[in-house]
Amino acid sequence: MSGKVLTVTSGKGGVGKTTTVANVGAALAATGSRVVCIDVDLGLRNLDVVMGLENRIVYDLVHVIEGQCRLRQAMIKDKRMPELYLIPAAQTRDKTAVSPSDMVRLAEELKPDFDWIVLDSPAGIERGFRNALAPADQVLVITNPEVSAVRDADRIIGLVEAERKGPAQLVINRVRPDMIERGDMLSVDDILDILAVDLIGKIPEDESIIIGSNRGSPVALDPDSSAGQAFRNIARRLNGEEVDFVQPQVKTSFFSRLGRLMGRGA
Amino acid sequence: MSSFLNRVTRSRSSQASGSVAKDRLKLVLIHDRTDIPPAIMEELRDELMGVIARYVDFVREDVEVHITRESRSSRLVAEVPLRNQPRTRSRR
Ligand SMILES: Nc1ncnc2c1ncn2[C@@H]1O[C@H](COP(=O)(O)OP(=O)(O)O)[C@@H](O)[C@H]1O
Ligand SMILES: [Mg+2]
Numbered sequence: 001m002s003g004k005v006l007t008v009t010s011g012k013g014g015v016g017k018t019t020t021v022a023n024v025g026a027a028l029a030a031t032g033s034r035v036v037c038i039d040v041d042l043g044l045r046n047l048d049v050v051m052g053l054e055n056r057i058v059y060d061l062v063h064v065i066e067g068q069c070r071l072r073q074a075m076i077k078d079k080r081m082p083e084l085y086l087i088p089a090a091q092t093r094d095k096t097a098v099s100p101s102d103m104v105r106l107a108e109e110l111k112p113d114f115d116w117i118v119l120d121s122p123a124g125i126e127r128g129f130r131n132a133l134a135p136a137d138q139v140l141v142i143t144n145p146e147v148s149a150v151r152d153a154d155r156i157i158g159l160v161e162a163e164r165k166g167p168a169q170l171v172i173n174r175v176r177p178d179m180i181e182r183g184d185m186l187s188v189d190d191i192l193d194i195l196a197v198d199l200i201g202k203i204p205e206d207e208s209i210i211i212g213s214n215r216g217s218p219v220a221l222d223p224d225s226s227a228g229q230a231f232r233n234i235a236r237r238l239n240g241e242e243v244d245f246v247q248p249q250v251k252t253s254f255f256s257r258l259g260r261l262m263g264r265g266a
Numbered sequence: 267m268s269s270f271l272n273r274v275t276r277s278r279s280s281q282a283s284g285s286v287a288k289d290r291l292k293l294v295l296i297h298d299r300t301d302i303p304p305a306i307m308e309e310l311r312d313e314l315m316g317v318i319a320r321y322v323d324f325v326r327e328d329v330e331v332h333i334t335r336e337s338r339s340s341r342l343v344a345e346v347p348l349r350n351q352p353r354t355r356s357r358r
Contacts, residue, residue, distance in 0.1 A: 147287050147294075154295055183282030190288045194295065 003034075003114040005107050006238070007136035007165075009121035009129060011152025015142045016173035019209060020201075021120040022050040023220040023228070024140075027235035029084035030221065033115040036075065038106075039089035040132040041122040042097060048088045052216020053078060062090035062097045064106065071109060080221070083114075095127045100134030107135035116238075125159060133160065138238075139168040140200060145175055145186040154195055169200035171234065176205050188245075201234040202245060203227050299340055300333040307331065314344055323349045 008021050018041075025037040038061060039047035048054040059074035064087065078084040090097065103119075110117050121132030133139070139160050143153035153170070160168040172188055179185035188202055206227035212219040219228040220235075233243045281289075302310075311331040318324060330345040 147291050150291055151294055151298065154298060158299070180284065183284045185284050186287050186291075187284065190284070194288065194291055 003111040003117050004137045005117045005119065005135045006138050006140065007119045007121055007132050008140045008142060009132060009156060010123050010142040011125070011156040012143070012149045013123035015144045015149050016171075016203070017123070017142050018046045018050050018120050019213065020140065020142055020171060020173070020231070021047060021118050023218045023231035024234050024238070025084060025116070025118045026081065026218040027220040027232045028116050028238065029078070029081040031235060031239065032082065033239075034083035034113065035116045035118060036085040036087065036110055036114050037118045037120065038087040039120050040103070040128060041120060042089050042093055042095045042128060043091065044122065045089040045091045047120045048086060049216060050213050051078060051086055051218065053086050054216070057088050060088045060090040062093045065098050065102045095122070095131065098131050100130050103131045104135045125155065133163055133165055136165050139165050140171050141168045141197070142171045142173055143191070144173055145191060150186065150191055150194060157195060157197055168197060170195060170197045171201040171203065172199065173203040174205045175202055199245065200237050201230060203230045302333065318346055325349060
């Protein structure tokens with residue numbers, strides 16, 4: 001039994017990588033998988049607060065790599081879940097403290113004990129991205145329906161292929177069905193057409209995500225959140241289930257309630 | 267209501283911003299995906315013309331070398347308009 005390394009990355013910053021790692025990690029753990037999330041964004045520690053585990057950090061990724069603590073000591077358990085852990089990033093060190101081969105070694109050490117090792121990559125194409133890509137078995141590229149974010153996603157998808165880690169799968173985050181409806185936003189089909197990749201998730205713009213990260217409680221655990229549903233669907237697809245993508249519905253209160261009742265829509 | 271008006275006025279005057287975005291993306295990606303700098307492209311064009319000139323006669327100014335893409339694969343396309351020599355000769 002050997003775990004899979006899932007790297008979550010993007011070209012542009014701020015598109016929703018950390019949000020995706022926290023939520024997909026929680027959704028996978030909720031289905032009974034053993035999950036460890038690792039914040040590879042050295043110097044910009046973030047995943048800890050989104051997961052709500054910031055108060056319990058003693059050791060971090062660099063301590064593990066440099067042998068200053070045992071692996072288990074740096075793993076913070078999320079007590080809300082049966083088997084969900086976080087290895088936080090170092091806040092005071094930069095990306096050169098870790099190398100791609102360090103990450104490969106760490107992943108190999110974790111694989112026997114976990115089903116999923118989910119890596120939160122920094123944006124861009126530098127060392128931090130290479131660190132997160134090196135051990136990847138599967139890569140999710142996050143983008144938003146905007147020209148600059150899609151352009152940068154194209155670049156990253158090319159790099160993932162060049163490193164023989166492809167094909168990357170796409171998550172389109174912050175989708176606004178109402179704007180698509182009136183023609184003021186790139187549609188999901190437009191983006192897939194341009195990038196020529198497979199879609200694995202389509203997350204609506206949803207204020208519950210901000211509320212969830214305020215509280216340190218991922219929306220994937222909230223049965224009423226449409227974004228939470230979309231993240232749970234990603235987790236199911238990762239587990240090999242076929243889950244339909246339903247056409248985005250414009251949010252009137254009636255349709256959103258209907259969509260929720262039927263438990264789908266993203 | 268305002269979005270209805272927007273749609274009406276737009277259909278007359280200009281495109282919706284979503285499809286403007288799509289068109290702009292397609293164009294910008296054509297350039298992004300071909301990592302050949304213009305200077306190298308010029309050099310390639312010149313060398314290519316040198317080789318072709320040894321075999322056929324063509325209109326130098328109209329030679330075009332560019333990159334096209336389909337899905338995620340790109341191809342280098344050279345267009346070399348040939349001079350219609352045989353016929354001009356036979357007319358003489
Ligand atoms: N679908 C969404 N709806 C609303 N806000 C979102 C959504 N996705 C992300 N955000 C917000 O956008 C910001 C950036 O997200 P984050 O996951 O930190 O991006 P990244 O890790 O790619 O830099 C955060 O404040 C987050 O709460
Ligand atoms: Mg982040």
